[in-house]
Amino acid sequence: MRKDFLPFSKPSVSEDAIADVCDSIRSGWLAMGPKTVDFEAKFAQYVGSKFAISVNSATAGLHLAVMALVEPGDEVITTPMTFASTLNAIIYSGAVPVLADIDPLTLNIDPKRLEEKITAKTKAVIPVHFAGRPCDMDAIEQIAKKHDIAIIEDSAHAMGSVYHGRKIGAGRGARHIAVFSFHPTKNMTTGEGGMITTDDEKAADRMSVQRQNGMDKGAWNRFGAKGKSHYDIFVPGLKYQMMDIQAAIGRDQLKYLDEFNKRRAQIVARYDEAFASVQGLTLPAAVEEDCTHSWHIYTPLIESSETGFTRDEFMEKMKQYNIGTAYHYQAVHLFSGYAKITGLKKGDMPVAEAIGEKIVSLPLFPAMTDQDVDDVIEAVQTVCK
Numbered sequence: 001m002r003k004d005f006l007p008f009s010k011p012s013v014s015e016d017a018i019a020d021v022c023d024s025i026r027s028g029w030l031a032m033g034p035k036t037v038d039f040e041a042k043f044a045q046y047v048g049s050k051f052a053i054s055v056n057s058a059t060a061g062l063h064l065a066v067m068a069l070v071e072p073g074d075e076v077i078t079t080p081m082t083f084a085s086t087l088n089a090i091i092y093s094g095a096v097p098v099l100a101d102i103d104p105l106t107l108n109i110d111p112k113r114l115e116e117k118i119t120a121k122t123k124a125v126i127p128v129h130f131a132g133r134p135c136d137m138d139a140i141e142q143i144a145k146k147h148d149i150a151i152i153e154d155s156a157h158a159m160g161s162v163y164h165g166r167k168i169g170a171g172r173g174a175r176h177i178a179v180f181s182f183h184p185t186k187n188m189t190t191g192e193g194g195m196i197t198t199d200d201e202k203a204a205d206r207m208s209v210q211r212q213n214g215m216d217k218g219a220w221n222r223f224g225a226k227g228k229s230h231y232d233i234f235v236p237g238l239k240y241q242m243m244d245i246q247a248a249i250g251r252d253q254l255k256y257l258d259e260f261n262k263r264r265a266q267i268v269a270r271y272d273e274a275f276a277s278v279q280g281l282t283l284p285a286a287v288e289e290d291c292t293h294s295w296h297i298y299t300p301l302i303e304s305s306e307t308g309f310t311r312d313e314f315m316e317k318m319k320q321y322n323i324g325t326a327y328h329y330q331a332v333h334l335f336s337g338y339a340k341i342t343g344l345k346k347g348d349m350p351v352a353e354a355i356g357e358k359i360v361s362l363p364l365f366p367a368m369t370d371q372d373v374d375d376v377i378e379a380v381q382t383v384c385k
């Protein structure tokens, strides 16, 4: 058994990034500034969007996106297989969250269930590319067009994912936005941080102003040698900017993203091969042709009727072998706060509820050595024997 604990996720930050962070600190310009602007340009180029707006988390980005496209009282449909942020962004915009159950194979929102939930009040859908597997965007875009609703892709897991030849986050016209997360467990990090991408100029203007208290100029444009200190407030905003300290890490991480994702895919291929013969594990489904999965997380299902133990017991057993695991997610409407708001109860989202009881995330990060991968495989094989 390995001596040290293997966490389920760990970021890889280069010495160049650390040096660039120090440079920001020494320069005296720590907050949003030239490095943030540079990171945004590089990010827009990477995904293929006209605009990239950096923020201090994907939670903030989702909030700005919902506020840009939705009015208080509107309904916004999303998936129950997501993190709290997706719902919080809807609720804090004064909109009403409506959930549509997931597809049992992809674990993404089921377009058929989504269309069933559309009412005259529906103004947007937030598909979540769960684990980095692209949602069925052709179907979702068709539904959105038919019912004239906006799309906000929660792409927190989908850095580098490709859907039918185009990157997740690539510009898709008006009322279509994508939001990424750079939390340290994600495929690339800035510590905390996020990025919004869109081709919608009106929404982009509003979101970039609203992320800095609604001011038409950031400190970056006011305090420099050529800056003017007067500013206007177009619209009440929030304090959601990214700092140059974060952007220094982010622009370096972006250079390595494809390499990181390649390593993630290699590890997944080894897991798939080793676990194919393990009874009681249902492995993630193969990705659709012409799509790339970014493998933010690797999430087999523990079939307790075959293993004789539950997912939680599996996690405890893995800990005894010094292997960390996590789980993403409990169906979100089962949290007490959301049960009240959505009016949903156990039994209302049967697919997501069943998956939420079985799903587990095994260690997956680019710095894992082949020995780390062997250790996970051995532990899983022993636990499930």
Ligand SMILES: Cc1ncc(COP(=O)(O)O)c(C=O)c1O
Pocket (backbone or CB within 6 Å): 057, 058, 059, 060, 082, 083, 085, 086, 128, 154, 156, 157, 180, 181, 182, 183, 193, 194
């Ligand atoms: C699906 C999803 N959406 C949104 C978020 C929020 O990201 P952040 O932590 O950057 O606010 C997360 C974070 O884990 C997530 O998994």
